[in-house]
Amino acid sequence: MHFTINGQSFDVEPDIRTSLLDLLREHVGLTGTKKGCDHGQCGACTVLVNGRRINSCLTLAVMHQDDEVTTIEGLGTPDDLHPLQAAFVRHDGFQCGYCTPGQICSAVGMLDEAAKGWPSHVSESLDDGALTDEEIRERMSGNLCRCSAYPNIVDAIREVADGARDERRVGEEAAA
Amino acid sequence: MKSFDYARADSAEAAVADGGSEGTKFIAGGTNLLDLMKLQVETPARLIDISRLDLASVEATEAGGLSIGALVPNADLAAHEVVRRDYPVLSRALLAGASGQLRNKASTGGNLLQRTRCYYFYDTTSACNKRAPGSGCAAIGGFNRIMAVLGTSDQCIATHPSDMAVAMAALEATVVTLKADGDRRRIALADFHRLPGDTPHIETVLEPGELITHVELPPAPKGRQVYRKVRDRASYAFALVSIAGIVAVEDGRIASAALAFGGLAHKPWRDPAVEAALVGHTPGDAAFAVAADALLADARGFGSNDFKIPLARRTLIATLRELTA
Numbered sequence: 001m002h003f004t005i006n007g008q009s010f011d012v013e014p015d016i017r018t019s020l021l022d023l024l025r026e027h028v029g030l031t032g033t034k035k036g037c038d039h040g041q042c043g044a045c046t047v048l049v050n051g052r053r054i055n056s057c058l059t060l061a062v063m064h065q066d067d068e069v070t071t072i073e074g075l076g077t078p079d080d081l082h083p084l085q086a087a088f089v090r091h092d093g094f095q096c097g098y099c100t101p102g103q104i105c106s107a108v109g110m111l112d113e114a115a116k117g118w119p120s121h122v123s124e125s126l127d128d129g130a131l132t133d134e135e136i137r138e139r140m141s142g143n144l145c146r147c148s149a150y151p152n153i154v155d156a157i158r159e160v161a162d163g164a165r166d167e168r169r170v171g172e173e174a175a176a
Numbered sequence: 177m178k179s180f181d182y183a184r185a186d187s188a189e190a191a192v193a194d195g196g197s198e199g200t201k202f203i204a205g206g207t208n209l210l211d212l213m214k215l216q217v218e219t220p221a222r223l224i225d226i227s228r229l230d231l232a233s234v235e236a237t238e239a240g241g242l243s244i245g246a247l248v249p250n251a252d253l254a255a256h257e258v259v260r261r262d263y264p265v266l267s268r269a270l271l272a273g274a275s276g277q278l279r280n281k282a283s284t285g286g287n288l289l290q291r292t293r294c295y296y297f298y299d300t301t302s303a304c305n306k307r308a309p310g311s312g313c314a315a316i317g318g319f320n321r322i323m324a325v326l327g328t329s330d331q332c333i334a335t336h337p338s339d340m341a342v343a344m345a346a347l348e349a350t351v352v353t354l355k356a357d358g359d360r361r362r363i364a365l366a367d368f369h370r371l372p373g374d375t376p377h378i379e380t381v382l383e384p385g386e387l388i389t390h391v392e393l394p395p396a397p398k399g400r401q402v403y404r405k406v407r408d409r410a411s412y413a414f415a416l417v418s419i420a421g422i423v424a425v426e427d428g429r430i431a432s433a434a435l436a437f438g439g440l441a442h443k444p445w446r447d448p449a450v451e452a453a454l455v456g457h458t459p460g461d462a463a464f465a466v467a468a469d470a471l472l473a474d475a476r477g478f479g480s481n482d483f484k485i486p487l488a489r490r491t492l493i494a495t496l497r498e499l500t501a
Contacts, residue, residue, distance in 0.1 A: 017177045019210070039211050040278060052251075052280045058207045059281065062182055063225055110276055118255040121271040121411065126260040141411035142275025 001065055005030065006074030014061055021045045023061035024071060032072040032101045036144070043143035046102040046109075047071050053109025055142075072101035075108065083163065084108060087156035095147030103143050107157045110139045111164065131161045177213050184225040188354050188389055191226050196356040196385025202226045204247055204283040207274075208290040216300060217291075217307055227283075231389055234258070240395035243352075246285030246388045250340065251276070253284060262396035265420050268403035269343035275412050285388035288341055288351065288368065289380065292334035292442075293414055294323065305331045306376040321480040322414065325488070326472075327441040332376030333478055336369060336443050337414050343403055345436035345444035346420035350392045356385035365391075369443030376442070399424025399432060404495045406439075406487060415439035417484060417491045423454070423499040430454045430463070430500065437471070440488060447471055450492075459500035464493045 003010045005028060012027045021038070024030045024047070033056060036044030040058040047056045048070040076082035084104045087093070094100045114135070119126045122138040136154050145153065185191035195202060199221030203209055206227075212218035231245035234256050242258060253259055254270035274282065296302040296314040303312035315323050315333050323333040349365040369380055382388075402421045407413040418438035424431045433454040437445040449470040457463040468489040475485045 015179070016182050017179060038214065040207055043275065043277060046277055053277050054281045055207070055277045058210050058278075060182075060203075060206065060210065063203075063206070063227055066228075106277065109280070113251070113255075113276065116255070118251070119260070119267065119271065121268075123271075126264055126267055138411050139276055142277045 001062060003028070003061070003065060003069065004067070005069045006071060007068075016060075016062060018061045019057050020047070020049075020059050020061045020064055020069070021056040024056065024069075027061075030071050030073050033105075034098055034101055036099065036102075041144075042099070042102075043106055044099050044102040046106040046143065048105055048109055051109070051112065053106050070105070072105055075104065082108075083160050084156065087159050088153070091152045091156040091159065092149070093152040093156040094145070094149050099143060099145045099147075103140070103145065103153055106140060106143045107160070110136075111157070111161055114139070114161070115164070131158070133158065136161070178216060178219045180220050181222040182225065183222070185229060188226075188229055188231065188387060189358065191224050191229065192354050192356045192358070192385050192387050194385075195224055195387060196383075197222070200224060200385070202387060204286045205249070205281040206286075207278050207282050208286065212291060212298075215298060217298060226387070231285075237392060242393040244284050244391045244393070246283060246390060248284045249280055250274070250282045250284070250287060251279035253340075254279065263343075263347060263393060263401070265346060265401035265403050265422060266340070266343040266393075268401075269339040269405075269418075269420060272403060272405045272415075272418070273339035284340070284391055287338055288344075288388065288391070290338060291379070293337045294334040295319065297334060306334060306372075306379075309375070309377050316478055319480055320478045322416065322439075323478060323481045324441045325475045325477055325481060325484045326437075326445055327371045327443070328476065328478075329372045329374065329376070331374055332372035332442065334372065334376065334442060335439055336379075336441070337438075338444070339403070339405065339415060339418060339438060341365070341369070342415075342418055342436045342438035342444045343420040344391060344393075345446055346422050346434045347393050347397065348434065349394075351388055352390040352392060353382065354387045354389050355383060360389075361386070362392075365444070366446055372442045379442075397422050397424075397432070397434065400499050402495055402499050404491060404498070406491055417488045419491055419495045421495050421499050423459075423496070425459055425500055428458060430457055430459055435467075435492075435495075437488070440475075440484065449473075454496070459496070461493065461497075464496045467496065468492050 034044040036042035040055040045057040201220040232247040302314040351363045405418040420436045422434040433451045453467040
């Protein structure tokens with residue numbers, strides 16, 4: 001089977017039952033993605049497939065041979081952190097750190113969904129995707145943190161969301 | 177997980193030609209099927225991967241409604257601009273279900289076919305007529321907080337867990353299928369899921385190998401649309417009671433009403449008597465109480481889910497107030 005993960009090609013022959021999560025951790029050595037519940041309830045295994053966040057524990061590796069998979073290792077490096085990684089450090093958005101790769105991959109996908117104007121359960125109007133703290137909490141409800149670092153996780157995500165919005169506004173003003 | 181053979185289907189026709197044999201299952205998003213396979217509640221001998229079939233678009237129908245491909249992810253359907261504008265009850269129901277990650281993966285067809293979250297169905301050491309026909313029902317007389325109060329049988333008191341299907345029931349959607357012999361079939365959503373009766377392991381009217389290809393919505397209904405969900409957590413939890421309501425008021429009277437209920441039964445629940453109690457009447461708590469009486473006339477609790485009966489009553493009245501305010 002052939003896989004593209006973080007822009008790199010991998011050829012491996014895992015058992016047909018192998019989840020995408022186990023492929024990453026056990027077959028290609030990318031252990032940044034974590035196994036929590038292994039049943040799609042905790043979000044620790046969240047990765048991006050073709051830019052969309054999914055639970056890698058609840059999908060078969062064999063079904064993703066034609067996809068672009070991005071894990072926490074593909075977002076940033078210790079010397080060049082992704083803005084969300086930097087914000088999680090700055091805001092202390094973790095304690096033990098086990099849920100953090102999933103939180104960050106999920107937040108990347110979530111910010112993209114919000115930028116597309118997708119509403120959420122708590123959106124007052126279905127046409128309004130403004131990212132209030134309540135919106136961030138609802139949209140991140142698929143990621144649990146047993147250390148309960150939630151307030152700082154929301155702070156970190158809000159900072160990056162506000163920064164991206166400000167950048168877009170500067171870009172639009174420059175264009176105008 | 178038990179091992180299985182895997183094949184990717186190149187076309188819907190090839191999938192159904194191959195899909196009817198014993199122990200064969202289709203897999204699309206896989207979020208429920210793989211969960212159950214890990215627990216060996218599901219043990220298919222063969223999986224046919226339909227996830228790459230060309231069934232992922234949403235298109236207008238000639239009748240003025242909407243045709244939703246079976247592989248449209250729940251997230252995309254909730255965000256689709258026509259769904260948001262014309263069928264907001266469907267957007268709201270989808271957004272009330274699962275998590276962002278799951279909605280990105282879960283398909284429209286798979287959502288309709290998801291299995292119950294009854295604890296005893298999931299626990300392979302418990303009796304369960306749905307998982308192991310004839311073994312009994314551990315939920316009756318067990319801990320049954322999340323179980324059904326309408327349409328139950330002495331074999332099974334499980335609920336259908338979908339939010340999306342409840343909205344589609346109120347919208348009077350039609351499930352379009354392709355059968356193993358190549359024929360197409362159109363099934364009203366109200367007739368798609370079965371009550372448990374003596375065969376709770378048979379949950380829909382689909383035949384072996386029959387594939388859902390689309391769900392069709394009729395033209396946008398008149399009136400206001402609301403989806404209200406009551407659950408144990410504010411997010412990412414199944415419904416204890418949910419209601420999809422579409423009500424039009426004209427000249428001070430209820431002109432039309434479509435109400436479907438989740439969390440109460442083995443299928444999205446609709447009862448013409450509830451709607452008949454409302455149509456032609458002046459909106460208000462008097463009419464709403466009659467509708468609630470009609471809904472719950474035959475309701476039966478099993479101990480720890482007794483609370484659902486008064487909860488359904490209050491939720492219906494609150495939803496009707498919102499729909500007619």
